[in-house]
Amino acid sequence: MTSSYIPAPAGDSDGYDPAAIESKWRERWQTRGTNKVDIAGGERPFYALMMFPYPSAEGLHVGNLFAFTGNDIYGRFQRQQGHTVFEPLGYDAFGIHSENYALKVGEHPMRLIPKNIANFRRQLERAGLMVDWSKSLDTTAPDYYKWTQWVFLQLYQRGLAYKKKAAVNWCPSCKTVLANEQVIAGACERCGTLVEQRLLEQWFFRISDYAGRLLDNLDTLDWSDTTRTAQRNWIGRSEGARVVFRVTSGEEITVFTTRPDTIFGATYLVLAPEHPLVDALTTDAQRADVSAYRDRATKQDLVSRKSTREKSGVLTGARAINPATGDEIPIWIADYVLMEYGTGAIMAVPGHDERDFDFATVFGLPIVRVVAAPDEGVDTLLAAAFTEDAGGHLVNSRQFDGLAVAEAKQAVTTWLAGQGAATAVTNYRLHDWCISRQRYWGPPIPVIYCDACGPQPVPERDLPVVLPDIPDFRPDDSGVSPLARHAEWFHVACPACGGAGRRETDVSDTFLDSAWYFLRYPSVGDDRVPFDSSITKKWLPVNSYIGGNEHAVLHLLYSRFITMVLHDMGHLAFEEPFTRFRAHGLIIREGAKMSKSKGNVVNPDAFIDQWGADAFRTYLMFLGPYEEGGDFRDAGISGVRRFLERLWLAAELASTDGEPDPAVLRKLHQTIAKVSHDIPRLSYNTAIAAMMEYMNVLRKGERTPHRSEVEPVVQLVAAFAPHIAEELWERFGHEASVFDSGWPAFDAELARDESVQLAVQVNGKLRGTLTVAREIPQEEALALALAEPGIAKHLTGPTRKVIFVPGRLLNLVV
RNA sequence: GCGCGGGUGGCGAAAUGGUAGACGCGGGGGACUUAAAAUCCCCUUCGGGCAACCGAAUGCGGGUUCGAGUCCCGCCCCGCGCACCA
Incomplete structure (x- = not known):
């Protein structure tokens, strides 16, 4: 028996030529349909999803490739384990990024985006990803956003979409609403302009109704702990009570507190300046001061208002009764109380809350101790707010004196509840999701306003509401979307009465595009439904989702929310979309985050030209632990390239004469065990190190390897370096793809x-x-x-x- | 301020509580070669020593343990996220 691979004659050695074999296999995969997935019939389906990219004009970033390669390895590994693996990739191409860039370069996004996508596609294909391109999607295509609009209508029908006037961050330069996370130190994250506050009518989704479920389900998910923790913090559950304070003039003020046990120390109330009762409560003597203060507060942008620590406020002149003590206490307004959290009103307990302590100190208000540590007495002076509750017991609280804080929370709430003055409640920090954007480059929100019928949802049969191709898409200062200027689009018949109607001119947030895209991939091409029910049943929920931790909160939370709603409406059988999620790390270079301004951006094309896609992929995975990222140093890639060259040479020299060396076989089986163990944990760097170790043993002293010592390594390395693996596999005489060859058998006896x-x-x-x-x-x-x-x-x-x-x-x- | 990561050779990094530094880069030396490249071999944490060897060492200080990079307590530094959340 001889090797089916006949080495080229000496002097005409056919060495490792990545450019040649990589383009050969790109074509071969295409013609053989290696990466095409049998969606309807494939057995043991495995959905290996990665977060889709925003196709920027600069082209693919190394960070994208790092992320995608890590997912690709996991997907290819699962295929070698016998799964039908679906690894789709699409483009998240709507949004303010694209729109601003289009404005900057003076090209329409409808022309610009396809170019960017084509460039991205070219770069992605070079990377050797096992992507089924026939199932790609683009959020800006009408046949995609038709269904994004359908999702909106589902929430609308369910009563989960509503309009309200809300104070929003407004960037006067970008002429748009910004989310809080887009405001950095009072300025727009994009252009640096100081952000103002504006009141606009906006569409919201009632995600806060789902806060409890979104929080509780986290315990059941196989997700990175850091991501789950981030979501928990974001949802921000807190247990407390709503307590009603009666105003001497008759009104009632409800406050939210997590410390009902400290109510005997509540020496004043504070309302947010925007609180609806302020007008009614303010006495004539205080009216001038109050309105001056409110004017000042509303002019300030939301972020700098929140970041100012110095306490300010004014008296309303009204007084309320503390339901525990029966004392009359003053009512203030102050901007340290936020209208959007709790009830927009607090009972101030300066003895046991730092902010209240600061405020009381500034305005000379009484500070009463109602909790004491074991070594403190009733009258031990409070130099600062005493906020610890462990070990504390109540004082100055009548019948509750001596109770531990934890018990007192219960007891006081029960006592107050008996008088109708309190209810135990759970409060969440999570607020409703504002989806309106006063911009052009997004899916129009499918609503029509009619003077006779009011707001009407666009009937499903009329979807999509196509975004018109208009030359002037520049936002202006009116706070109204550019679409409003496009008369023949704007004016439309009311779907209810047929009379004159006007379209909603806001478009929706890009987070909505990405909150359901994973449902669409397997059903791409189906224009009857957003997702086919039997296909969805087969492929979802997603088995493995990989992405950046920058989306740990919003994207993942919104996706969970939308999935939960669609589940509740009977469209989906599951309520959690991603069974397993792992956050990948960040690639840095020379210790710093890659950015154009630092000039340390790596161009993947240049690296692939010089080293080959296989070496580049393997190097990216070798940099450090996948979930932590790593430092990209140009010099390091040579070691990985050398590893592939040595593999090539070993395969070229492999002979079938004699028997394999037991010591080499032992190392081989130890390597199979190590790689099999490391890939599912995404411990790619150590899996590569193990294969390198094996190569050192295999080629020790320029020994001639036996074919059976080499062939299994080709299978092990395939997920990392797919082109060279296919080439060597073919040269070993196999007709089918190495990715359909299974996984090398591990023999514990041989490994011992x-x-x-x-x-x-x-x-x-x-x-x-x-x-x-x-x-x-x-x-x-x-x-x-x-x-x-x-x-x-x-x-x-x-x-x-x-x-x-x-x-x-x-x-x-x- | 709060939350989450992280701190190990010249560098990127490995290490179920059990030989710290695997693997790779860089560096030094050697074999092969007329020469170079490639390949292969050896050395490469620091200090002392001709050497066998000895000592120190995983940000700092304590502790638990036969044994700690790993577990516990208290600090310092770096990165990321959130930030008056009642």
């Missing part, structure tokens, strides 16, 4: 070392190592150790204790 290095310690310090049989008993190991002069000389006294870890270590305590 018969002798091991036993560490010998004296008092925990290493004093020597013994090469011994693996199963050596303690007595024999001890005897061998004592016979070793280098060890014996450290035994300065009688042995008091012997610790023996079989096969690993012997520790003698003297």
Whole structure:
């Protein structure tokens, strides 16, 4: 028997030529349909999803490739485990990024985006991803956003979409609403202009109705802990009570507090300046001060208002009764109380809340101690707010004196509830999702306004509401979307009465585009429904989702929310879209985040030209732990390239004469075990290191490897370096793709070392190592150790204790 | 301020509580070669020593343990996220 691969004659050696084999296999995969997925019939479906990119004009970023390659390896590995793997990729191409860039370069986004996408596609194909391009999608295509609009209508029908006037961050330069996270230190994250506050009518989704479920379900998900923690913090559940304070003039003020136990120390109330009761409560004497203060507060942008720590406020002149003490206390307004959290009103307990303490100090308000630590008395002076609750007990609280804080929270709430003054409630920090954008480049929100019928949803049969191709899409300062200027689009018949109607001119947030795209991929091409029910049943929920932690909160939370709503409406059988999620790390270069301004951006095309896609992929995965990212240093890639060259050479030289070396086989099986263990954990760097180690053994002293020592490594390396693996696999005489060849069999017998290095310690310090049989008993190991002069000389006294870890270590305590 | 990561050779990094530094880069030396490249071999944490060897060492200080990079307590530094959330 001879190898089916006949080496080229010496002098005309056909060495490793990545450019040639990579383009060969790109074509071969295409013609053979290697990456095409049998959506309807494929067995053991496995959905390996990665977060889709925004196709920027600069082209693919190394960070994108790092992320995609990590997912691709996982997907290819699952395919080699016998799954039908679906690894789709599409484009998240709507949004303010594209629109601003289009304005900057003076080209219409409808022309610009297809160019960007074509460039992205070219770069992605070079990277050798196992993507089924027939199932790609683009959020800006009408046949996609038709269904984004359908999703909106579902929420609308369910009563989960509503309009309200809301104070929003407004960037006067970008002429748009900004989310809080887009405002950095009071300025627009994009252009640096100081942000103002505006009141606009906006569409919201009632995600806060789902806060409890979104929080509770987190416990059941196989997700990165950091991501789950981030979501928990974002949802921000807190247990407390709503307490009603009666105003002496008759009104009632409801406050939210997490410390009902401290109510005996509530010496004043504070309302947010925007609180609806302020007008009614304010006395004539205070009216001028109050309205001046409110004017000042509303002019300030939301972020700098929140970041100012100095306390300010004014008296309303009204007084309320503390339901616990019966005392009259003053009512203030102050901007440290936020209208959007809780009830927009608080009971101030300066003795036990830092902010209230600061405020009371500034305005000379009474500070009463109602909680004391074990070593403190009723009258121990409060130099600062005492906010610890563990170990504290109540004082100055009448019948509750002496109760521990935790019990008092319950007891006080129950007592107040008995008088109708309180209810125990759970409050969430999560607020409703504003989806309106006063911009052009997004899916129009499918609503028509009619003077006779009011707002009407666009009937499903009329979807999509196509975004018109208009030359002037520049936003202006009116706060109204550019679409309003396009008369023949704007004016439309009312779907209810047929009379004159006007279209909603806001478009929706890009987060809505991406909150359901994973549902669409398997059903791409189906124009009857957004997602086919039997296909969805087969492929979803997503088995593995990989993406950046920058989307840990919003994108993942919104996707979960939309999925949950569609589940509740009977469209989906599951309520959590991503069974497993792992956040990948960030690639940095020379210790700094890659950015154009720092000039340290790596151009993937240039690297692939020079080193080949296989080396580039493998190097990216070798940089560091996938979930932590790594430092991209140009010099490092040579080691990975050398590894592939050595693999190539080993395959070229492999012979079928004689028998494989048992020592090499042992290392091979140890390597199979290591790689099989590491890939599912995304521990790609150590899997590569293990294969490199094996290559060192295989080629030790320029030995000629046996074919059976090389062939399995081709399968192991395939997920990392797919082109070279296919080429070598073919040269070994296989007709089918290496990705349909399965996974090398692991033999524990062959992998077992018969002798091991036993560490010998004296008092925990290493004093020597013994090469011994693996199963050596303690007595024999001890005897061998004592016979070793280098060890014996450290035994300065009688042995008091012997610790023996079989096969690993012997520790003698003297 | 709060939350989440992280701190290990010249560098990127490995290490179920059990020989710290695997693997790779860089560096040094050697073999092969007329020479170079490629390939292969050896060395490369620091200090001391001709050497066998000895000592120190995983941000700092304590602790638990026969044994700690790993677990516990208290700090310092770096990155990311959130930030008057009652």
